[in-house]
Amino acid sequence: MKQIAVISGKGGTGKTVVTGSLAALAKNKIMVDCDVDAADLHLLLHPDIRERHEFRSGQTAVIDKGLCKKCGKCISVCRFGAIRADCTVERFSCEGCVLCSHICPYGAIRMEENIAGEWFVSDTKYGLFVHAKLGIAEENSGKLVAKIKQVAKELAEKQALDHIIIDGPPGIGCPVIASLSGVDCALIVTEPTLSGLHDAQRVIGVAKHFNIPVKLAVNKYDLNPVMTERIETFCRENDIPVIGKIPFDKAVVKALVEGKTIVEYAQCAAGAQVRKIWEAIK
Amino acid sequence: MPSINMIISIASGKGGTGKTTVAVNLALSLKNIQFLDCDVEEPNAHLFLKPRIKEKAKAYISVPEVDEGKCTYCGRCREVCAYHAIAVLPGSEGKKGSVLIFPHLCHGCGACSILCPQGAIKEINKEIGIIEIGEKGDMRFVHGRLNIGEAMSPPLIRQVKKYIDPTKTVIIDAPPGTSCPVITAVKGSDFCVLVTEPTPFGLNDLILTVEVLRKLHIPFGVVINRADIGDGKVEDYCSKENIPVLMRIPFSKKIAVSYSEGIPIVEKDVFYQDKFINLYIHICGVMNEANSRN
Numbered sequence: 001m002k003q004i005a006v007i008s009g010k011g012g013t014g015k016t017v018v019t020g021s022l023a024a025l026a027k028n029k030i031m032v033d034c035d036v037d038a039a040d041l042h043l044l045l046h047p048d049i050r051e052r053h054e055f056r057s058g059q060t061a062v063i064d065k066g067l068c069k070k071c072g073k074c075i076s077v078c079r080f081g082a083i084r085a086d087c088t089v090e091r092f093s094c095e096g097c098v099l100c101s102h103i104c105p106y107g108a109i110r111m112e113e114n115i116a117g118e119w120f121v122s123d124t125k126y127g128l129f130v131h132a133k134l135g136i137a138e139e140n141s142g143k144l145v146a147k148i149k150q151v152a153k154e155l156a157e158k159q160a161l162d163h164i165i166i167d168g169p170p171g172i173g174c175p176v177i178a179s180l181s182g183v184d185c186a187l188i189v190t191e192p193t194l195s196g197l198h199d200a201q202r203v204i205g206v207a208k209h210f211n212i213p214v215k216l217a218v219n220k221y222d223l224n225p226v227m228t229e230r231i232e233t234f235c236r237e238n239d240i241p242v243i244g245k246i247p248f249d250k251a252v253v254k255a256l257v258e259g260k261t262i263v264e265y266a267q268c269a270a271g272a273q274v275r276k277i278w279e280a281i282k
Numbered sequence: 283m284p285s286i287n288m289i290i291s292i293a294s295g296k297g298g299t300g301k302t303t304v305a306v307n308l309a310l311s312l313k314n315i316q317f318l319d320c321d322v323e324e325p326n327a328h329l330f331l332k333p334r335i336k337e338k339a340k341a342y343i344s345v346p347e348v349d350e351g352k353c354t355y356c357g358r359c360r361e362v363c364a365y366h367a368i369a370v371l372p373g374s375e376g377k378k379g380s381v382l383i384f385p386h387l388c389h390g391c392g393a394c395s396i397l398c399p400q401g402a403i404k405e406i407n408k409e410i411g412i413i414e415i416g417e418k419g420d421m422r423f424v425h426g427r428l429n430i431g432e433a434m435s436p437p438l439i440r441q442v443k444k445y446i447d448p449t450k451t452v453i454i455d456a457p458p459g460t461s462c463p464v465i466t467a468v469k470g471s472d473f474c475v476l477v478t479e480p481t482p483f484g485l486n487d488l489i490l491t492v493e494v495l496r497k498l499h500i501p502f503g504v505v506i507n508r509a510d511i512g513d514g515k516v517e518d519y520c521s522k523e524n525i526p527v528l529m530r531i532p533f534s535k536k537i538a539v540s541y542s543e544g545i546p547i548v549e550k551d552v553f554y555q556d557k558f559i560n561l562y563i564h565i566c567g568v569m570n571e572a573n574s575r576n
Contacts, residue, residue, distance in 0.1 A: 009324050011297005011458040016483065037459040038295045038487040059364065079391055092465055092498065097391030098364045136493045139462040142433065170297040170458050171323035174433035194544035195302065195326040202324060205430040223535075224542035250511070256481050257513045 001156055003164040003183040004281060005034070007207075009199030011170035013191045014219035017252060019167040020044035020261040021274040023126040026282065029163035031124070032152045033131040034145045034179040036117065041167045044261050047122030047129050055119055055132065055147060057140040059096035059111040061089050067108035074100035074109060092137050116140050119148050121155070128155060142174035146181070163282065172206045180212055187243075187281055188216040192227035197234065204240065217244035217277050243280035246273040287314070289452040290565060291471040291500075295487030297458035299477045300507035300531070303541060304561075305455040306330045307548045308475075309421060311558035316450040317418075319425035320467035321457040322411060322438045329544045333416035333423035341413050341426060343390040343437045344405035348381045352402035355379030359394035359403060368394060386433055411438045415445065422447060436466040443470070460490045465498065473565055474502040475528065480512035485519060492525065501572045503528040503565065528564045529557065 006019045019041060023031050033041040061082070063074070068087050075083045078100055082093035101109040116139065119132035130152040132144050149166070156164050168179040180186060186207045190200040200216070207214045216235055221228040228245065235242050247269045255265035263271045292305040306327055309315045319327040346359070346368070357370045359381070367387035373379035385408050395403040411428040426442040428435050435457070443466075446452055456467035468474050474495055478488040488504070495502045504520055509530035520527050531537070540547050548555045 008297075010326070011294075012299055013297075037461040037464075038297075038490060040296070040483040040486055043482045043486060077392065077396060092469070095389050095391065096364055097389060097393055098362065099391050099393040099396065102362060102393065102397055134461055136460070136490070137465055137497050141459075141461045171321075171435075171463075172430065173323045173428065173435045173463065175461075176323075177431075177433050191298075191542075193542035194329045195324075195541075198326060198329060199324040202430060209431040223538055227542050253481065253511050256483065259482060 001162060001164065002185070003166065004185050004187060005166040005168050005179050005183045006187045006189060007168035007176060007179065007203055008170055008189045009172060009203035010190065010196050013189050013196060014246070015189050016040045016044065016167055017256065017262060018189050018217065018219070018274060018277070019165060021263045021271070022165050022278055024261045024263045025275060025278045026163050026165060028161050029165055030128040030130065030152050030156050030161055031126065032148055032164060032166045034149065034166050034175065035169040036132045036134045036141050036144045036175065037169065039131055039133060042131055043259055045124040045126060045129050046259065047120070047124050047131065049120045049122045051121040053119050054115055055117040055144050056113055057116040057143050058114045059098065060091055060094045060114055061100050061109050062112050063087055063089055064108045064110070067106050069106055071105065073103050073105065077103050095139070114138065117144055119144065119151070121151065130155070142178040145175045145178035149179070172203050176203065176206060177210070180207060180210055183212055185281060186212050186214050187277070188214060189219055190216065190231060191219050192221055192224040192231060194227065197227065197231050200231070201234065204238070215241050215243045215281060217246065218242065219246045220248040221245040222247050241280070244273045244277035246270050287449060287451050288472040288569070289446065289454065289470060290473050290475060291454035291456050291468040292475045292477060293456040293464055293468055293491060294458055294477045295460055295491035296478065296484055299479045299484060301477050302326045302330065302455055303507070303547070304475060304477050304505055305453055306546050307554060308558045308561060309453045310546055310548050311555045312451060312562055313420070314450050316422040316424070316447045316452045318442055318446065318452060319455045320439045320442055321455055322426035322428045322435050322442065323457060323463070325425045325427055327455050328423070328425055330546045331418045331423060333418040335414045335416035337415040339413045340409050341411045341438050341441045342407035343388070343410055344392070345385040345388045345390065345408045346383055346394045346403045347406045348383070349402045349404065350381070352400045353381060354400055355381070356399065359398055362393045362397050364393070365389055389434070390437065410434070413442055422450065435463045439463060439466045460494050465494065468500060469498065471500055473569055474500045475505055475565065476502055477505045477507055478516055479508050480506055480514065480516045484512070485516050488516065489519065492523070501569060503568050505529045505531065505561070507531045508533040526564070526568050528568070529561045
């Protein structure tokens, strides 16, 4: 079984469009949307939710007004600025470290477990799909990513599937690291812009830091051929195979608006490149 | 125009919708600006602004270090650590115990050092990234760069925001998404500009971000980028939800190419400068309306 994560560093380079097409091309596989704070892959896969689970993670301090003597000890120890001058908790700043609760001389602070989101196992016309929704303004997205990846892995093993295909989040921080953990290959989707190159270099650095093999595809490569050349040179110098160059194609946006993957939407040039990418990565 | 100096953050939910384009061009069109790039995982604004960096400061979080001479291996630190960043192996049969620390899990809350009964834990600095401070003309510039392999960006974002200068109009370029990094970046803003695109992905992520801002009670408006591609559902949503659309930027190959080269469009074409000044006037209008309601 092979795990492939699609990441990009920079957002909006076409990760989900590419992942959606891989879903349509790959045979014996399970899909996972690890961009849990702005999940979009369901808009292409149209899941029928089979299972729905609460994701409990982290805690938030709650101060009992009756017991609180407003001594301010909690305010002085909190490093997240989560307790206001009137000894009330600013929920979105609290990181659930529990220190205030230990330090309060009056036992006025208790911790409440957060329901930080939901995760789902769904059927789609392309096969099984594990996805999630982080609660509004909740944290611990890295843990939710780790959870749904583990669920997908168990399902893949049970059903002897060949591939786990992961749609990753942008950036280089905790949910990206959680998405990359244990994968066999990271597919970097970038675009021929200075930002695209800069951000791809940083996320490639993260993948290499965790010893994960990297392949790269350039989306909308013809928007700036000079910059595409710079990306290819960088890849050559760093032994990163460039396995596809997807042309800018208005059919991509049209497919998106209709909620379809590009390989099934039309015989377009972009679709042909995504087929090539799948052949090189499977 | 109001004389107050606002903090305006630029956010999006979905990545790649044009946050940095809007933030950079807005900043270049106004005066007395301080620019904070809070997308510390993938900072890009410097590629466009090319600021002269005058000062660099390493950013740290504090992680525990145990003085094994004082430690009795009682396990209190492990017990109080909510992030499972400490493991304690008690000594047995005359052998010394040991304490294992996993710095990448540590949030730097200080619980272990404050609550250790033996006073055996002190906190040491662990570098997580760098903050660079500079200027571009009369614009002040600050950004943070998270080190590769580092998982937690909020502590670095908080440290970048410590540089906020209340005598200036502050523009914050926020990271994508809807969770802790974005919340840390936009918290305390007077106004938030949400940049989106008229596609199902753009709309889906816009709705999530709107819910976040409503929870945080930050007034906001929307900029629709590449407004003439895709469909009309973002417009429908905004009008249904009474969300002001502050600006519509049509798809233009000129903007796309200029972006790809790292050149702000207002520097190529002054026509756009008026557009971004109008965006600012629009923001002030929405703010005044919100204030007069309260």
